[in-house]
Amino acid sequence: QKEVEQNSGPLSVPEGAIASLNCTYSDRGSQSFFWYRQYSGKSPELIMFIYSNGDKEDGRFTAQLNKASQYVSLLIRDSQPSDSATYLCAVARGGAQKLVFGQGTRLTINP
Amino acid sequence: NAGVTQTPKFQVLKTGQSMTLQCAQDMNHNSMYWYRQDPGMGLRLIYYSASEGTTDKGEVPNGYNVSRLNKREFSLRLESAAPSQTSVYFCASSEARGGRASTDTQYFGPGTRLTVL
Numbered sequence: 001q002k003e004v005e006q007n008s009g010p011l012s013v014p015e016g017a018i019a020s021l022n023c024t025y026s027d028r029g030s031q032s033f034f035w036y037r038q039y040s041g042k043s044p045e046l047i048m049f050i051y052s053n054g055d056k057e058d059g060r061f062t063a064q065l066n067k068a069s070q071y072v073s074l075l076i077r078d079s080q081p082s083d084s085a086t087y088l089c090a091v092a093r094g095g096a097q098k099l100v101f102g103q104g105t106r107l108t109i110n111p
Numbered sequence: 112n113a114g115v116t117q118t119p120k121f122q123v124l125k126t127g128q129s130m131t132l133q134c135a136q137d138m139n140h141n142s143m144y145w146y147r148q149d150p151g152m153g154l155r156l157i158y159y160s161a162s163e164g165t166t167d168k169g170e171v172p173n174g175y176n177v178s179r180l181n182k183r184e185f186s187l188r189l190e191s192a193a194p195s196q197t198s199v200y201f202c203a204s205s206e207a208r209g210g211r212a213s214t215d216t217q218y219f220g221p222g223t224r225l226t227v228l
Contacts, residue, residue, distance in 0.1 A: 003201070004153075008151065034168050034216075042222075043201055043219035043220060043221050043222050044154070044201070044219050045219070046216050046217070046218075049216070058184070070134035088153060088154070090154075092215075098156060098159065098169065099154075099156065099217065100153040100156075100170075103152060103153040104153055105149055
Protein backbone atom coordinates (compact mmCIF):
# COMPACT_ATOMS: atom_id res chain seq x y z
CA GLN A 1 0.00 0.00 0.00
CA LYS A 2 1.35 3.42 -0.91
CA GLU A 3 1.75 5.90 1.94
CA VAL A 4 -0.36 8.51 0.16
CA GLU A 5 -2.84 7.51 -2.50
CA GLN A 6 -4.82 9.55 -4.96
CA ASN A 7 -6.95 8.62 -7.91
CA SER A 8 -4.75 9.60 -10.85
CA GLY A 9 -7.77 10.50 -12.97
CA PRO A 10 -8.27 12.19 -15.28
CA LEU A 11 -11.22 13.77 -13.53
CA SER A 12 -13.45 15.78 -15.83
CA VAL A 13 -15.84 18.37 -14.37
CA PRO A 14 -18.07 20.90 -16.15
CA GLU A 15 -17.38 24.58 -15.61
CA GLY A 16 -19.24 25.96 -12.62
CA ALA A 17 -19.61 22.58 -10.90
CA ILE A 18 -17.88 21.35 -7.74
CA ALA A 19 -14.70 19.34 -8.25
CA SER A 20 -13.94 16.82 -5.49
CA LEU A 21 -10.42 15.46 -5.10
CA ASN A 22 -9.62 12.71 -2.63
CA CYS A 23 -6.54 11.44 -0.85
CA THR A 24 -5.94 8.64 1.64
CA TYR A 25 -2.86 8.07 3.76
CA SER A 26 -1.57 5.08 5.69
CA ASP A 27 0.51 6.56 8.54
CA ARG A 28 -1.70 7.39 11.54
CA GLY A 29 1.13 9.54 12.89
CA SER A 30 0.69 12.04 10.06
CA GLN A 31 0.13 15.49 11.44
CA SER A 32 -0.55 17.89 8.60
CA PHE A 33 -1.80 17.73 5.06
CA PHE A 34 -1.16 19.89 2.04
CA TRP A 35 -2.75 20.41 -1.32
CA TYR A 36 -0.54 21.61 -4.17
CA ARG A 37 -1.59 22.53 -7.69
CA GLN A 38 0.74 21.86 -10.60
CA TYR A 39 0.11 23.16 -14.10
CA SER A 40 1.61 21.15 -16.95
CA GLY A 41 5.34 21.80 -17.19
CA LYS A 42 5.38 24.00 -14.11
CA SER A 43 6.35 23.59 -10.47
CA PRO A 44 3.92 22.77 -7.64
CA GLU A 45 2.36 25.67 -5.78
CA LEU A 46 0.61 25.45 -2.43
CA ILE A 47 -3.17 25.87 -2.39
CA MET A 48 -3.76 25.23 1.31
CA PHE A 49 -2.90 23.05 4.27
CA ILE A 50 -4.99 21.54 7.05
CA TYR A 51 -4.06 19.87 10.35
CA SER A 52 -7.26 19.74 12.37
CA ASN A 53 -10.22 17.47 11.74
CA GLY A 54 -13.04 19.15 9.89
CA ASP A 55 -13.23 21.69 7.11
CA LYS A 56 -11.01 24.62 6.22
CA GLU A 57 -12.18 27.12 3.63
CA ASP A 58 -10.13 29.53 1.50
CA GLY A 59 -12.06 31.26 -1.23
CA ARG A 60 -13.40 28.66 -3.65
CA PHE A 61 -11.32 25.91 -2.03
CA THR A 62 -12.30 23.76 0.95
CA ALA A 63 -10.05 21.15 2.49
CA GLN A 64 -11.63 18.42 4.58
CA LEU A 65 -9.73 16.19 6.99
CA ASN A 66 -10.91 13.04 8.75
CA LYS A 67 -8.03 11.54 10.74
CA ALA A 68 -10.09 8.58 11.97
CA SER A 69 -10.68 7.52 8.37
CA GLN A 70 -7.22 8.71 7.24
CA TYR A 71 -8.79 10.72 4.50
CA VAL A 72 -8.31 14.24 3.20
CA SER A 73 -10.15 15.90 0.36
CA LEU A 74 -10.17 19.14 -1.61
CA LEU A 75 -13.35 20.69 -2.95
CA ILE A 76 -13.23 23.36 -5.64
CA ARG A 77 -16.47 25.30 -5.96
CA ASP A 78 -17.54 27.12 -9.12
CA SER A 79 -14.81 25.33 -11.10
CA GLN A 80 -13.10 27.39 -13.79
CA PRO A 81 -11.09 26.24 -16.83
CA SER A 82 -8.06 27.81 -15.13
CA ASP A 83 -8.42 25.17 -12.39
CA SER A 84 -7.41 22.50 -14.91
CA ALA A 85 -4.18 21.10 -13.48
CA THR A 86 -2.76 18.19 -11.51
CA TYR A 87 -3.51 18.34 -7.80
CA LEU A 88 -0.99 16.81 -5.43
CA CYS A 89 -1.80 15.70 -1.91
CA ALA A 90 1.13 15.74 0.52
CA VAL A 91 1.38 14.48 4.07
CA ALA A 92 3.83 15.51 6.79
CA ARG A 93 4.73 13.49 9.86
CA GLY A 94 6.27 16.44 11.62
CA GLY A 95 9.95 16.83 12.28
CA ALA A 96 11.89 18.43 9.46
CA GLN A 97 8.91 18.66 7.15
CA LYS A 98 9.53 15.49 5.20
CA LEU A 99 6.57 15.58 2.89
CA VAL A 100 5.27 12.43 1.24
CA PHE A 101 3.36 13.13 -1.96
CA GLY A 102 0.63 11.21 -3.66
CA GLN A 103 0.85 10.60 -7.39
CA GLY A 104 -1.53 13.45 -8.16
CA THR A 105 -4.97 13.72 -9.74
CA ARG A 106 -5.28 15.32 -13.15
CA LEU A 107 -8.34 17.59 -13.23
CA THR A 108 -9.91 18.98 -16.39
CA ILE A 109 -12.62 21.63 -16.25
CA ASN A 110 -14.74 21.62 -19.40
CA PRO A 111 -16.20 24.96 -20.58
CA ASN B 112 12.54 38.45 -4.98
CA ALA B 113 13.33 35.62 -7.36
CA GLY B 114 12.22 32.96 -4.85
CA VAL B 115 13.83 29.61 -5.65
CA THR B 116 16.01 29.43 -8.76
CA GLN B 117 17.47 26.34 -10.41
CA THR B 118 20.10 25.84 -13.08
CA PRO B 119 20.18 24.44 -15.65
CA LYS B 120 16.60 24.22 -16.94
CA PHE B 121 17.38 21.33 -19.28
CA GLN B 122 20.26 18.87 -19.47
CA VAL B 123 21.08 15.79 -21.51
CA LEU B 124 23.77 13.44 -20.21
CA LYS B 125 25.28 10.21 -21.38
CA THR B 126 25.37 7.24 -19.02
CA GLY B 127 28.31 7.56 -16.64
CA GLN B 128 28.68 11.33 -16.94
CA SER B 129 28.50 13.51 -13.86
CA MET B 130 26.82 16.82 -13.24
CA THR B 131 25.68 19.16 -10.51
CA LEU B 132 22.26 20.76 -10.30
CA GLN B 133 22.31 24.15 -8.63
CA CYS B 134 19.61 25.66 -6.43
CA ALA B 135 19.46 29.01 -4.66
CA GLN B 136 16.79 30.80 -2.63
CA ASP B 137 16.56 34.43 -1.60
CA MET B 138 13.86 34.08 1.05
CA ASN B 139 16.26 33.53 3.97
CA HIS B 140 14.78 30.08 4.46
CA ASN B 141 16.45 27.58 6.74
CA SER B 142 15.41 24.32 5.10
CA MET B 143 15.99 23.19 1.54
CA TYR B 144 14.97 20.07 -0.36
CA TRP B 145 15.60 18.12 -3.55
CA TYR B 146 12.80 16.11 -5.16
CA ARG B 147 12.45 14.13 -8.33
CA GLN B 148 9.20 13.77 -10.24
CA ASP B 149 8.52 10.87 -12.58
CA PRO B 150 5.30 10.29 -14.54
CA GLY B 151 2.63 8.76 -12.33
CA MET B 152 4.91 8.82 -9.26
CA GLY B 153 4.30 12.22 -7.71
CA LEU B 154 7.30 13.90 -6.08
CA ARG B 155 9.83 11.87 -4.13
CA LEU B 156 12.27 13.39 -1.69
CA ILE B 157 15.93 12.73 -2.52
CA TYR B 158 17.74 14.72 0.18
CA TYR B 159 16.96 17.61 2.44
CA SER B 160 18.80 20.08 4.60
CA ALA B 161 16.97 21.17 7.73
CA SER B 162 19.45 23.96 8.38
CA GLU B 163 22.78 25.25 7.14
CA GLY B 164 25.45 22.64 7.72
CA THR B 165 23.16 19.63 7.89
CA THR B 166 21.89 17.21 5.26
CA ASP B 167 19.79 14.05 5.49
CA LYS B 168 18.60 11.33 3.18
CA GLY B 169 15.08 11.27 1.89
CA GLU B 170 13.14 8.50 0.23
CA VAL B 171 15.36 7.92 -2.84
CA PRO B 172 18.97 9.04 -2.08
CA ASN B 173 20.90 6.34 -3.95
CA GLY B 174 23.07 7.71 -6.76
CA TYR B 175 22.98 11.29 -5.48
CA ASN B 176 25.01 13.53 -3.22
CA VAL B 177 24.20 16.98 -1.90
CA SER B 178 26.01 19.99 -0.53
CA ARG B 179 24.49 22.81 1.51
CA LEU B 180 27.04 25.39 0.45
CA ASN B 181 25.59 28.16 2.61
CA LYS B 182 22.16 29.24 3.75
CA ARG B 183 21.13 30.22 0.22
CA GLU B 184 22.48 27.36 -1.89
CA PHE B 185 21.85 23.62 -2.01
CA SER B 186 23.33 21.56 -4.83
CA LEU B 187 22.57 18.05 -6.04
CA ARG B 188 25.29 15.97 -7.68
CA LEU B 189 25.00 12.91 -9.88
CA GLU B 190 28.41 11.24 -9.85
CA SER B 191 27.70 8.64 -12.54
CA ALA B 192 24.40 9.25 -14.28
CA ALA B 193 22.14 6.33 -15.18
CA PRO B 194 19.07 6.21 -17.45
CA SER B 195 16.95 5.58 -14.32
CA GLN B 196 17.83 9.10 -13.20
CA THR B 197 15.99 10.62 -16.14
CA SER B 198 13.45 12.81 -14.39
CA VAL B 199 12.37 16.33 -13.52
CA TYR B 200 14.23 17.61 -10.48
CA PHE B 201 12.71 20.21 -8.19
CA CYS B 202 14.41 22.16 -5.47
CA ALA B 203 12.31 23.63 -2.67
CA SER B 204 12.84 25.72 0.43
CA SER B 205 10.92 26.46 3.60
CA GLU B 206 11.33 28.58 6.67
CA ALA B 207 11.46 25.69 9.16
CA ARG B 208 14.55 25.22 11.24
CA GLY B 209 13.73 21.54 11.86
CA GLY B 210 11.89 20.18 14.83
CA ARG B 211 8.13 20.44 14.83
CA ALA B 212 7.15 22.50 11.82
CA SER B 213 4.08 20.74 10.55
CA THR B 214 2.48 23.67 8.78
CA ASP B 215 5.65 24.89 7.15
CA THR B 216 5.16 25.78 3.48
CA GLN B 217 7.59 24.59 0.86
CA TYR B 218 8.23 26.82 -2.15
CA PHE B 219 9.40 25.14 -5.31
CA GLY B 220 11.81 26.19 -8.02
CA PRO B 221 10.99 25.88 -11.73
CA GLY B 222 12.65 22.48 -12.11
CA THR B 223 15.43 20.90 -14.17
CA ARG B 224 14.51 18.40 -16.87
CA LEU B 225 17.28 15.81 -17.02
CA THR B 226 17.60 13.11 -19.65
CA VAL B 227 20.23 10.40 -19.34
CA LEU B 228 20.90 8.47 -22.54
